[in-house]
Amino acid sequence: MSGLAIHEARLLGRLHALGQIGRDGENRLTRLAASDTDRAGRDALVGWLREADLDVVVDRIGNIFGIWRTHANAAEAPLLLGSHIDTVIDAGIYDGCYGVLAGLEVIETLRAAGLTPVRPIAVAAFTNEEGVRYAPDMMGSLVHAGGLSVEEALASIGTDGTTLGAELERIGYAGVAEPGFLRPHAYVELHIEQGPVLEREGVPIGAVATLQGISWQRVVMEGTANHAGTTPMSMRRDAGYAAARVIAFVNEQARKAHDPSVATVGCIAFEPNAINVIPARATFTVDLRDPDEARLAAGEAALAIFLDEVAASEGVSVSVERLARFSPVAFDAGIVALIEQAAAGRGLAYQRMTSGAGHDAQMMARMAPAAMIFVPSLGGISHNPREHTPQADLVAGANVLLDVVACLADAKGDRHGYGS
């Protein structure tokens, strides 16, 4: 227990202010990585970091860090908080932004209270967590953790044909710091659940102990464009029909598997995409997730076999590109226990859980002890304008983060069993 409390109005005010940046003519919120609207969001965040008198550092992949360090603690490994501020298309205002702004809020609260942590405390906004415009997702934290070279990441070609490196230069967020320059003592990420569990259980705080594995693939099926009226069904090589069979299969396989298995086809395109022409090419994405690595691999294998079957029966060719592949993650048991203690200390119900979504924390777990705090998402809705978390839960989550940070930032590794 820090005995402190975050400044509710400041946190909620910034959260709603950021949520107004990147609205289109139909009031749809979209801040795709390294876009003009992402730049506007980044500018607002950097402004707040500077107001809080933090050292602002941008690295080569565009990750933004706000660092509170003192003469006394500058030599220590910093405690890092963070998440992301890029969004999906037509997004809600909480995903990612909540964790970044709560991290800033916690630092300001501790500083205002005159605390002198024995190690620096920093907050990070990682580039391209959503992966909508550039693959893979969680790119900024992956590069920071050394899982992907910065050159490879900057060379990523976007869905709009742009190159990430050029876009970061264009919006002014191609920094000079080498990714990974900040090696954290520990990493803690506060995030909305984006799922239905906490609301259904009536529990305000989730202590995230594990995270699902993710497999992203892009499938291209190629047949023959031909006249829709004159080509007998028996003589067709219809890439669109072949794709439809695969989309149905992917969904039905996941329904048959154990409950946590999920599968989604979110993107599709036909060519030439004309009403009276049999599709010559169908391109679609497959998103498979599972907390069990063996089951995730089995799902990938089943898809590969079915693709070959459809290719043979429909006379189409198939090519598959792996866009992202991350194994399930187990977070640091010590920090997870600390989160539970902090929740208990504030009289908040909590439960251990698995994250169904990918998060920057899974990348940071490669280089430091890490864990996550979840708060409820009404209806489990996310990646949607109706994404919502009640204010009381937003405040409770930030105060739990505050207590965890207060503890970790002056922990010498001999308290709460942490680090032992």
Added chain:
Amino acid sequence: MSGLAIHEARLLGRLHALGQIGRDGENRLTRLAASDTDRAGRDALVGWLREADLDVVVDRIGNIFGIWRTHANAAEAPLLLGSHIDTVIDAGIYDGCYGVLAGLEVIETLRAAGLTPVRPIAVAAFTNEEGVRYAPDMMGSLVHAGGLSVEEALASIGTDGTTLGAELERIGYAGVAEPGFLRPHAYVELHIEQGPVLEREGVPIGAVATLQGISWQRVVMEGTANHAGTTPMSMRRDAGYAAARVIAFVNEQARKAHDPSVATVGCIAFEPNAINVIPARATFTVDLRDPDEARLAAGEAALAIFLDEVAASEGVSVSVERLARFSPVAFDAGIVALIEQAAAGRGLAYQRMTSGAGHDAQMMARMAPAAMIFVPSLGGISHNPREHTPQADLVAGANVLLDVVACLADAKGDRHGYGS
């Protein structure tokens, strides 16, 4: 038998010249209705019509007519030939263009031979036959025949959000003549088969006696956008999966039906179309064709029932928009017989057949006796850059058209049993 022959090099030269107009950077041929490339193709055609000293008339829907009339025959109803010069995306060079340029070729040949037909002979290039950019297809001939008001047609919104009327104004082909101003004595259209029948049978000339009915619909399925990782399969309303089930059903129903039944889903779009978001909306087109009206209607009914089933089982909403609906057509028996006689007269094998594709002739059949002549398409391939018809077949078809025209243009209605 006219005893004449068309000028092969002139016809083939124009066909290849027109086929070079509207190529993109990858050498793909695309002249969508009322686009800049369509304008370029129209300009070339009008140039050739003027070189042939024909009266050029453009009507309000952009149909182009080249009319050969004399003082002696100006009072008679003209014999009309024609087709279209708009194309699909990444098209071949023969579809439509062959019929228009062969019509012009026949007029020039008759004129050069000093013939004096008892009625005017005209060639038409009808607007938006393909229907790729604006629906319905065969629009120009449909409006000419009085099946659609010119105001309604000009108000059509394109796949790119443009309005046909504004685009015709922009490219300079919004004429002043009232559609239907030319009431033909008869209409004859020469076209590539776009199907495999003639090549398979080794027959160079098809006398088209009937034409398939066509049903075009646009289906929109709406579910809920949600996070691909955190939303259990059981809690999803996945519009993309629902669409995939319908696409598979449409194809499999047609395979089960009698051989001539065909069904195609050529266009699709998901929203928001993001790899990690469950599709909130799927929009796709359905193209059903059948020479039998009852079977076509049964196919539409089966689709409607299945859409309701999927909507109920997947928790999505469905809306259907009818884009086009044309019943099967029987062409004029007298002209069909005349085509067979003309082929026989030149020692060419021929056969009666059904058209699987929609053509302007089916619209013109509403206002005048009409029929079509088909020539082989190698491999039945069309709406594809590999669309090809051997030169000998192109020439043979044009010469059969020449003889049919020579006969119809001076027929008083008492020869060949035509009109009796």
